[in-house]
Structures are given as structure tokens and as C-alpha cells.
Amino acid sequence: MDGLLNVQYELHNIIKKGFSNFKKTPKDRLNFEYLEVKLENLEKDWLSFRSNNTKLYEISEPDALSSKQYVQNEIYEATEDIYLLYKSLIKKLLNQNYKEQPNKEKTIISGQQKDSWVKLPKISIPTFSGKYSEWTTFRDLFLALIHNNETLDSVQKLHYLKSHLTDEAEQLIRHTPITGANYSECWSLLEQRYNNRKFLANNILQRLFSIKPINLESASGLKVLIDTTIDCLNALKNIDIDVSTWDIIIIHIVSFKLDQETRKQWELHNSSSVDLNNLPTLDQFKCFIENRIRALEFVESRKASVQRTSGTSSRPKTFVVTNESDKLRCEFCSESHKLCFCKKFASEDVGKRRDFVANNSICYNCLGSNHRVHECRKSGTCRIDNCRKRHHSLLHPEQESHSRATSSTAREPVESARITTSAKPIVSCLSTQRSSNSGQVLLATALVEAESETGDQNIRALIDQGSQACFITESAVKRLQLKKTAVSETITGLGGDRAINSKHLVSIKFKSRFNRGRKIEITAYVLKDITCYMPEKRFNEINWIEMQNLSLADPHFNRPNKIELLLGANVYSQILQDGIKKDSTGTLLAQNTSLGWILTGKVTCQNQFNSNSLENISVLQTDILKGNGKNL
Template identity: 30%
Template sequence: MGPKKNQSAYDDAIARRNLIDTNLTRFENFVQSCDGDSSKIQELKLRLKKFEQLWDQFDEIQTAIELSPIAITAHEQGVRMTFENDYFRLASAAEAIISKTAPAVATNNARSQHDLFEECGVKLQPISIPKYNGNYEDWLAFSDIFKSMIHLNDKIPPLKKFYCLRNSLTGVAEGVIKNIEVTEGNYAGAWELLEKRFHNVKLITEKHVKALFDIPKVQRECGKELRSLLDNTQKHLQALETLNQPVDYWDTLLIHLLSSKFDPDTFKAWQEASPSTELPSFDDFLEFLTRRAQILESLPSKPTTSHQSPNSGKQNKGNESKGGSMSSKASQFNNACMLAQQQDTCALCKGSHIIFRCRRFLNLAPEARLKTTLKLNLCTNCLRSPHGENGTCPSRKCPFCPEFHNSLLHIDKSAGEEHSSIAELLDSPSKPVTSTVTHTVGHTDNQSSNIILSTAMVNIISTTGYPVGCRVLLDCGSQSNFITDSACKLLGLKRVRNYIPVGGINATTTQISHKVTATMKSRVSDYCVSAEWLVVPVITGRIPATPLKFDSDSQPADVVLADPLWNSPGGVDALIGAQYFWDILLSERVEWSVNQTVLQNTQLGYIVCGSSEYTGTDSASLCHIGTLNDLDKQIEAFWKIEEPSSGQRIHTGEDKACETHFSRTVSRDIQGKYTVQFPLKLDVSVLGNSRNAALRQFKSLESRLIKQPDLYKQYKDFMYEYERLGHMKEVPNIEEAGEYFIPHHAVRKESSTTTKLRVVFNASAKSDSGYSLNDTQMVGPTIQDGLFDILIRFRMNNYVVIADIEKMYRQTWIHPSQTKLQKIFWRDNPLKEIKVFELLTVTYGTTSAPFL
């Protein structure tokens, strides 16, 4: 640039700076006129916002002047300092005038309220600042309180604010500003750090939503627990509403979520109270929950209980019918819950569980359970130790009959027993009882047929070498053997990870993650087998689902049943599949006179097959089948994944067109350079004006670079090299048809060992027609191998060589007829004219660059 051009640019910058000085003087005069005139405060606020923009304008112009070769540095630095002093002085004066009005109103209100309390003789207690420990859910509440009391209070100096802030923080929040020195100037930065760390709207929202789902389930009919559910729900919903979440539209979702956390009684009450056909509103739900909590909180509860005899059930029943109230029921239920947490040692086997979870106890017939309960001197209602002279067990009716006893001691009247109730059995416990348990609430005497699933009792050897009795289900429809997780723990078996899907009825799949190896022994023969068992949480429900009719006198004398309690509902510990099912079967078979029942001899004893009668209304059908995915298919899939791709890729029509265009237009000059053309799918005439947008982006980029001298220097070095290598050339700054200007910006990567800064060209920037250069190009097929294929090939050779192709894209040249599609703006000095350059090589950032 010649001396005349330098002088012209310098004079132009000086003139623009003078305009800014004029605006500064005009604002100063207005500020002086506003002092004491409250009617101009609103206008002053608007002018102040506009005034704040002068700083950026002055900084840009002054920087250009100082970089001019004809500028006097010392003089220009003095001009900058003078402007800075005047700017900050006027800005402070304007803010001071504005702040005079708001505090005055606030002070008057505060004084009037203070006077009111003084007249009433009320002395206000000092308000303490809440503590904040870093919990995202509590940040909004803490932030609002701290801002209103401390942060926005102009009468408190910054140093005191900092001390208050430090004293209000604990835990993780305290650690955020722990290492910041407590000074007046550091307060604003410390508060900004806290807001950046904890004012994360996305994370706060997720925390409150998660807290809604994690609200604990109400375990019993208790007003305190319902009140806690209500309070937690309203707290989190209020926070979500503050975060502008559409809480008002979540009625159905919230009702379903919260009602699923009710105890059974409350859930039943809600179903009765809610409309039968229309969807209830969330307000109705909250009203019900509030009313329910109030009712339960008003009911008295008795902290202690007194002992009852087993026969007191009938008396309680009479009292309940005469004057029983909801309060007594709630009290009894609460006390039952307290009693259930006191004793965890089984009175029968001395194991670490309650007796009604004891396997030995559950395998007994109901009459045997009753005798065991009386023998162990346990309460027939809660199955626990005696409650003492001053204690009373909370009597509750059996769900299957009107008597007061535990449901595990219920004896079905339809099974031909001699006693009509447990109360009579307690009077004469020595009389024989022959009854079975039924799990149907509605009871009928209709005879129905039930298919028998064959079960057997076997011994499985534990890790200590002792045999443990387990009930197994024989299933020839399963390809594998299964064992329950609880049985594994009981036997102490060592688990081995084994991820495998198991298919069942209706193509359902269960993912198995562990297997064990255990030895199974017969109780009636010397049959013994070591097998692998897949571990599952539960194999099936209780088998049979309901008690089956069984006349023990009709059983053949010489038959030893594999499962003596085959007709009583009980759990299943393991399942024996087809692998051993046919080895277990023996040839002998006995036709039983009971219905269509068959006794099949096995290595485990005689198993019961066929059908039998039961008493009940409904029966659940059980079907057990397990299939494993074919191993060869899994291995085949594995090798397909591991095999590097070597076949021909499937190309689309556009891919083939792109390859045809490339093979027709590619050329190589005498120097060995390859020249290509863009594979266009649209005519370049669709491109509109891209010059103006690219020019605006360049000026914005230049403004940012000027403020970062180190980055500016690296950017200029990159562009100098680009031009020096002949990869771009300057062209006349004139508009021509079919041209396209590419915006560019810097990407800085400090971890790079070669290039810290790289200039990125954005060929996806839209022109005013809505099309970009990338929109007109075909992508082309992928010609590079995938990363996985490359890594796999490393396994196929002993030695490999890797190298970096420097400036790989820029080794291929664009045909001269298309370089006008790669124009950019650039200059290395803000005082120089902006120049136009054309990029002559393939540019990273264009759609077809990877293919070319």
C-alpha cells in the first residue's frame, strides 16, 4: 500500500473516532441535565444501553489507528487513556443517578413496615442466611434468598458479601471458591463461578424429575408417610414450574406415578373416589391426597399392645362389629408393622429369616404348620414369639375365611376336614386334620380338572459337601437346566458369568448372566449327575397353583413318590431339562385309580403325571420351555463382525454417477499434479449472492483476531503459507456470475503436535438464494476403509508402517474453470483494503473433498 493510501485510511479512521467523541460529549451533557430530575430516569436508562456500545466501536477504530504505520504511538496511547477515563466516569455517574430512585422506594417501604411492627410491639428476629452444600435441587432457592438479602444489597460492601458467601457454603459448593482469596475485587468472580457451576438448568430439571420418580413408596396406611409424599411432590413440581416446565400438562402422568406409590388401602380409596369413566385432574388428586393425609393424621395410635389368646379373635370380631372404628384398625396395623421389624431369626430352623419365609415351614401342610406354631409357642396371627402380658398381637382376619388367624394356617373346609375353624383346633390340637391350602379368594365347591406338572425332591450338594433338599420341576421341553438365585445362595454355589438369551413361549427372551455347576443326587437311588445350571431369579410360581384332591389310602403301597407333597402348592428351586429328563425316566408305569393320574417311575422316585381335581374358580396355565440360540449362528455372527470387509461395496446411483464424472474429468499435468472437477448435482446458477454474508463474517472475524494478537499472528502465518505454496491466488475484486464466497474461521487445538491453529472453510454457508456450494455437490462413495477394518488388518501382519500425509487434500488441484466457486476475503492489516482470493486446491469443508 502506498503512502497516499495509508494516509487516506488513517484520515478516515480519525474522522470516525471524532464522531464517537461527539457522541460521548452529547451523553455527558444529558447526564448532567438528569441529576436531580427524576422524570428523565427512564430515558437515561435507554441512553445508557446505547452508550455502552461506544466502547466496542472506539476500541475497533483506535486499534486500527494504532496499527497504522504513520500513527504516533505515544499520542494515540494518550487518546485511548483519555477516552477510557471519560467513558467509565460517565457510565458510573449514569448508574449512580439511576440507583438513587430504586433504593429510595425500597427504603420508604422498609421504614413503613418497620414502623408498623414497632407500633404493634413486635420485634423481628434476625433472618439467617441458609446453607448450601452443592445440591443442584437446592440451588435456585439458595440463589434467590442470597441475592435478595446480600448480593443485590448496595449497602453491603463486596468484602462483607464475600465473607457472607463463604460462611453460607459447605461441602462441594465450598470447594468451588475455597482457593479464591477473600478480597473486595474477587467477590464478583466468586459468585460468577458458583452460578456457572450450579445454575445448570438442564441438570437441575433432571434432578427434580428424578426425585419425583424416586419418592419412596408408602408402605402402610400412615398419615405421616402420605404427608411426606404430598410435600415432596409439591416441592419438586414447584421447582419444575419455576424452570418453565409444562407441569400443567402432566396430570395423567403424575397421577399414575404417584398413585403407584400408595399403600393398598389408599390406592383402593383413590380408585373409589376418582371418576369411573373420565380422567381425573391433578388438582382433584392433590385434594384427595391432602384430605386422606388429614384423616389418617387425626387418628390416634397405641404405642403398646397386650397379649391375646388365640381364642380372642372371636371376641375382637364382636367388639369390632359393635364399636370398631377406623382408628383401631390403623393402630393395629401400625403395631403389626413395628412387630414385623423386631425379630428376624426363624424359630424353626434358626436361620436368618422370619418363619413365614422358612422353606421348611412353607413345605408343611396347613395342619402341620398349625401344630408347629403351637409347639414353638408362636402367635397364630403374626407367627412370632409371645407378646408378653402387657402386649396384644394385632388380630386380623384371614383373607380366606372370617376367622382371626394367619393365612398360612388356613384350612379349606371343602377338603373334608373334621374341624370347621382353627379356634376348634386350638381347643383339641391332638385330633387329626386332613386339609389343603387354597389360594382362591372366591370359594366354590365346583369340581374342575387340573393338569399336573411333575415335581421331585432331590439332594443338591452344597459347597460345604452337605446335601440340601431341593424341589425340582421335570421339563422335557427345556434345552437347559435352571436354578433359582435363592437356591444358589442357600447352596453357596460359585457363579460364572455366562451371557446367553433364553427363549420361551410367544418368542419372549430372557437374558441369563450367570451359570453354576452343581451335583444332583437322588433320594431313592444311587443316581447322581454333575450338571450346569443357568441362574434365574424365579423359575415359576407355586406348583400346583391350587391344592389338589388326594386320597392317601388309594396310593399303592410299594410306590415311593418322588415328591410326597406333589399336591400342595410349593415353590420350585430348580428345573431339569431334556438333557437329563430321559436319562431319569424308567420303564415302569402305574395307572392310579384317582381320575386320570399316572405314576411314572424314575431315578428320583415315582412322579405324578396326568390330571387331577381341585376345588376353585380359576386356575393359571403354566408352560415351561427354554431354548438356547444356536451356537453355530452366534459363532457365525461373531466371525462376520471380526472379518475385515473385502467385497465390493454397494453403490447408489449417485455414487456411480460421481465415479463416472471423476473418471471422465480427472487429469494429470507434466509435473504429476492431479486436477479434478467438482461433481455437481445442481447447476451453479442456483447459487445466489454469497459475497455480502462472507464479507460480514470476515469483518467480525478480523475484529476478534485484533483483540487476540497471538491468535492473529498464527492466522496470518497460516494464510501466508497458503499463498506462498501457490494454493490460493489474488484475483480482481469484481462480481462475476456463478461465483461463491466461502467464509472461514480459526480452530485452535493446543494438544496438536504439528498445527496449533487451522483455518476452516465453511462451504455450507447459505447464499441469499438458500443454496450453498455443498448443496450443489454430490457426496460420492466412501473410498476409505472403516476404522474397524484398519484395526483388524493390524492383526494380520507382524509389522506395520504408519505415516501422516501432510496437507493431503491440498495435493489435488481444482480445474481453473471452477476455482471461482472457492473465493474468500482476506487482508493481513485492518488498514489495508480487503482482497479477494481464489482457492486453487481441493478444500476441506466441501462435500466432495473426501471422495476427490
């Protein structure tokens, strides 16, 4: 029995090593004869291995054989898996490179028919990651090229199927052995999970109805509108939904998303038709939009050329030189802020504030000093008690206020006006200090997958439960190609003596690396930078036994890297889950969240890597004046 076991171990190693070396074989050696010889040798080794395995069970007692490492380590099952993969790879190369002939095409030159061999490009099957939007394309191609291909056996089909699955879809059948009987089961699992026509139709319709309207006529906007509409209709047809009678409904929905001029031209086009009793068709609407796109492309190109030509002409230019300290100068207290943010001005009674504005020729609506109220371009109105009159909330008359009692003092409406004028300050507190040689303090960081037009991208976030708002860097906005909304806000640092402006607000969706099914959508204010690299110095991993089994939100928490996203308390409350751990010293804390386990606290590291130490202490206080935001 021991002799046969040695032979089995040797055959196992021969097949395993042969498969490993075969994958490294240069392509120029993989000719037809070489592959046939390899397949023949593999079959011989496998037959010997199977024969010896049968003899072992014939001559051995079951209890004695079960105690051997051969049975306990499942050598036979491991060898069978290697053999199936080895044989599948050889057959794949034989079929692809030498059994398939190129497509024969016929060309006619000068009236004579000639045969020409044209090698068409290879058709590649896209990988499927588990997204419902990718399922229909993947399913149709896989059925046509692999599933319905009679030249392939079930083992090869299962091998192709596994090699074209990633992420969630791959995890669904990851531990299924590659055998002929398992192919049908795996394909049924995928169809049962992802061939959900109701969910697919819901996503397509949601995309169709969420097309953004066009504000200004442009060829690019019309292209996006009509292309998205046609793509959604084709996607509905692919899941066997009849849309042939939807023309008037689709035209009604899409026409309301056109800009005013294009919609006017469409109605005039319909009115000029011969038979007004017939309803317009989708083909007619599509033809009109395409003609409109061609016309606008021509006009826009002419405008661009005229602007380039006129740009060289000399025009009188006026330059204004201002001092940096004079950009923000309060007319009431002469400090560096706007009049609407002046605490001293707000503490005065309404009568004095109205007299001051009138005597200094200041705008009653926005409190600007360079124009009067009839020239003001801002659309804001008074917000106290739904007044809606064209004056600033700080100038709202006392006798018109219905929100206070009759016995209130003159100071009460001042406070009410000051609160209503602008949103409550959004405070974000973040403090980092120079680390010592004995250790440094960790702040909670996490790697999240943010959505973008080019696909999901990893972004490093700082979780700050002391912040009332979320922030994102300009570089991250550009990388994720997020659409900006214009806002007007002022951010002051510690002490309030330095002000920076954030002009944009973005909406961002992200998900956990461990739970991709749940998405979180937030709005974040755009800043050039959030903070310095975190942590300040690189250090060796922490020797904490319990932490080794945790799924960390930031696996590289010990390496300095940039922070591109700050998640405030509103997000912290959504991601927090049950579970908290402390190390033996009580200085390091691990909390369980839907993004993974986050680490905070002091770490004592003897082997820190030297780096330039930075200090940054900032307290962000954001006073936001929300105007009519527009997408940029």
C-alpha cells in the first residue's frame, strides 16, 4: 500500500507541475502537434492515477486508508481539479487557434468574383460584476457564444463562465467545483438572481424619467436627451416589453424637457403638417431633433469662429486696482466682513438699521454698497413670517412681525432677523498636532467606493462626528466628474480673522467595500484642501490580536495619505453599527460601522518612519447664503 501511495504522490506532482509549466509556455511553441502530445501525455498520467486509486481501495482496509494523509488531504480530488483545468486549457487552445478557420469573404472587382480570406476581430465577452445594468448584454453574448455552442462540453462552459465573472457575481459560484454536472446549476443560479425583469424595467424607467431638462438650447444637450431616450427604449425591448404604442407618451415626456425655443419649433413643426388629426410618431420626433442638432452645431461653430476673430480687436479696457484688505469692509464697523454678517449692526434696533442703510445709499435687498435696490440682481426676499417683500431680513419692520409677543423688547426681532437671514452656522472641528517619538493620535479614516461616470473609484474619507457638514476636495470632484451647484458661503478659521470662500456644492454617492448593495448619498461643500496627510508619520502595524480578525474600513491606516472627503455627524449616525473594542491599554478604540471597523485613539509606536511633521488646527464655521443654485 505504501508503494502505491508513493506512486500516487508522484503522479500528483507530475500533473500539477506540468500544468504550472504549461501556463508559462511561449505562444510560438503552442502549435497543433505540441498541444496534441501534451493532451496525450496528460491522459496517460490521469489514467494511471485513477487505476492506482482504485487498487488502493481494493487492497486496503477502509480504516487504515482513511488514516493516511492521502485521504485526509484529498489528494485525489485536488488532482482531478488540476486535470480538468489542464485539459480544458489545452482544448481551448486547440479550438481557438487551429480548429477555427477564418471567415471566407467574397469580393467583386471589375465584374469578376474573387475569393479573399479576411480574419475578423475576436469577439470578446464582457465580464459581469453583478450590476443589473450589465446583465442583459452579458447574458445575450454568453448564450450566443458559449451556452449554445455545441462544440464545447459542460466543463469548458463552466470554466468560461467562471472566468468572466467578478465581484458579487463571482462570489455567488466561487466554491462550486468545475464539473460537467455543475454548469447547469451555476447558470440557473445566475439567471435566478439577476434575470429580474421587474427590477430591470424599474431601473430603465427611472433613468428615462430622470433625464435632466435643457435650460439653454445646445446641440450637446439635445444629443444626450435623444440618445438616452432611445437607449432606454431599446433596453426595454431587450427584456421583451412592447413599446411600439408608446410614441405619444414618450414624445410628451421628452418634449417637456426641451429648451423653450426648441419646444416652440417642435410645436410649429407639428402645426404645419398636412393632416392635423394624426398624432406625431417617435420617428418624426427623432428626425426633428436630429435636424435641430445639425443646425445648432453649424450655428455654434460659426459663433465660436466669430468670437475668436473679434477677440483680437481692440476694445477699451478698464483696470481697477484694489487693496486686499479693502475687499471685505463693513460700512458699519469698518471690519473685514460684509454688512449682512456684522454682529454690531444686527444688535441695533430696526429703526437705526433702516436709517443707516438709507443715509449711506446701501441696497435694501442685499445690503450691498455699490447699487440701489431697484438695480439689485439678487432674487432673495425677506424671510421673516413669510413676508416675501423686497428688503433684507435685518430691515424687516417691527410692526409687521407676527412671530413675537406684544410685550417683547426691541432686541427680540433683531435676533429673529439675524437667525432667519442666513442658515445656522455649520461647524466642522478638526485638530491635528505634532506627533511625539512615543506615538501619535489616530483619527477615524475609511476607504469608500465613490460613483463616477467612468465607474466606481476608491476615495479616502475622514469620519468626523464633530462636523455638521461634509466636505470634498476640488481634485476629488474633478476625478469623479461630479456636477457642481453654485452657492455662496464663507468659511472662517480659528478666531474668525481669516476667511475663505467655497463656491460650489456637489452631490456624491458612495458605498462600502464590504456591503456594495447599500448606497449613501450626501451633499458636500467643495474646498481646495481639507487637511494634511494622515497619519502624520508611518508606523508599523499595531500588535493587537483582536484587530487581526477585523475588516478594517481603512486597511492602510498606518500609512500617511491624503484626505479627499470629510464625512460629518449626519453620515456618522447612518453608518454606526453595534460593536466596540478596546485594546489592553485602553487608549485605542475600534468601532464597527457599515464601512468596516474604524480605529481612533493614541497608538504607541516604537518604530516610526521619519517624515516632515505638520501642524494644522482649524475650526470651520460656515455661514451659507443659499441662492438659486445652478448646475455648472
